[in-house]
Amino acid sequence: MSSSSKSGFTVGRAVDWKLAATLGGKLARPEPPATDYTRKQAFEQLAEAARASELPVREVTGLIEGGEIPEARIVNRPEWIHAAAQSMRAMTGGGHADDVKPRAVTGRIAGAQTGAVLAFVSSGILGQYDPFAVGGGELLLVYPNVIAVERQLRVAPKDFRMWVCLHEVTHRVQFRANPWLADHMSKALAVLTEDAGEDLPQVVGRLVDYVRDREVVVKNSEPAMNSTGVLGLLRAVQSEPQREALDRLLVLGTLLEGHAEHVMDAVGPAVVPSVASIRHRFDQRRQRRQPPLQRLLRALLGVDAKMSQYTRGKAFVDHVVAEVGMQRFNAIWTDAETLPKPAEIDEPQRWIDRVL
Incomplete structure (x- = not known):
């Protein structure tokens, strides 16, 4: 993959990824206390x-x-x-080699x-399928976080671990059955991370226009930031x-x-006996109100946008x-043209009418 621009500059080459991985590891929150037996059991069951x-x-x-x-x-x-730093470097045009030198300061x-x-993110993520991993796609499961969440929810550990895996393995199946998806993502990321060569005044001008055209509401001395506002600010520049x-x-x-x-x-009831209880408690956890600082960080990092993806995306798939039926739904994986357009996510019938 390449996200090089006319000037040869990419985001991936502007970051010291080795430092990011080292420092991130040192700053990560302590993992939940657990015996060697508990860690070994979680490892094996996952x-x-x-x-x-x-x-x-x-x-x-x-x-x-059909693969193994x-x-x-x-x-x-x-x-x-x-692993995330390695993947981000590859996604943003920095390559995989450790000898790629970023700009010094x-x-x-x-x-x-x-x-x-x-x-910050490492303490909340349960698992992730990385289609850009060195040597091909790789499924990662973060066992300390799984242990922490199943304790918070007070659910059966074995059932919860299977439930988490159903979600993450679905991502693995999506990408392995449709290899073009990774290339589609790569091309979009290349556009996002390349140096457009614009003058700073042009970027600042768009930012000023965005702020001028929108009223920023502040209540109780808290920044009125949500996922839409942050994405809007990102789009503005x-x-x-x-x-x-x-x-x-x-x-x-x-x-x-x-x-x-x-x-x-769809799969849960057949393989996870306590799936209804897990789903109910997990959804409650997602909706739990966070302290102001936590909410600000979640907004800045796009966590709330991710939560919106779960609910809006599921409503779309459920409807279609x-x-x-699932067989006709799978036309969605044909190519980039059969993916939903932004307006169709919230109006799935429009996707059915256009594609099917």
Whole structure:
């Protein structure tokens, strides 16, 4: 993949990724206390659940790619941070090689900032399928976070671990059955991360126009920031091609997350005895009100936008599958033209009318 621009500058080459991974690992929150037996059991059950989830997911989705079932990689928080930094470097045009030198001072500053962000995220992520991993796609499961959440929810650990794997394995199946998806993401990311060569005044001018045209409401001394506002601010400083690329990525992310949520609920009752209780408690946890600082960080990092992807995407998939069945729904994976357009996510009948 390449996200090089006319000037040869990319975001991936502007960040000291080695520093990001090292610093992020040091800043990561301590993991929940657990005995060696508990950690070993979680490790083994997650690995087994990742294997056992594959065939039910393939059967429900109809996405039969036919390959062998790959092993998941069970990791702790620092290991996830290192893997995420590697993936982000590849996604943003920095390549995989450690000998790629970023800009000296700015690279270290950007690396430190990225490491801090990864450290914050590392305590909340349960799992992730990385289509850009070195050597091919890789499923990562963060076992300390799984232990922490199942304790908070007070659910059966074995059931919860299988439930988590159903979601993440669905992402693995999506990408392995449709290899073009990774290239589609790569091209959109290339546009987002390239140096457009614009003068700073042009960027600042768009930002000023955005702020001038919108009223910023402040209540109780809290910043009135939500996922829409932050994305709007991001779009305001982007060129038109970058805005279009961002829209493509957001729509694809909404589809992938919603499809995984739909599959979790479709497969769940057959393989997770306590699935109804897990779903209810997990949804309550998602909706729980956060302290002001936590809410601000979630908004800035796009966490709230991610939550919106789950609900809007699932509503889209639920509607289409209920109307036409999973087999006809799978026309969505044909190519980039059959993916939903931004307006169709919230009006799935428009996608049915256009594509089917």
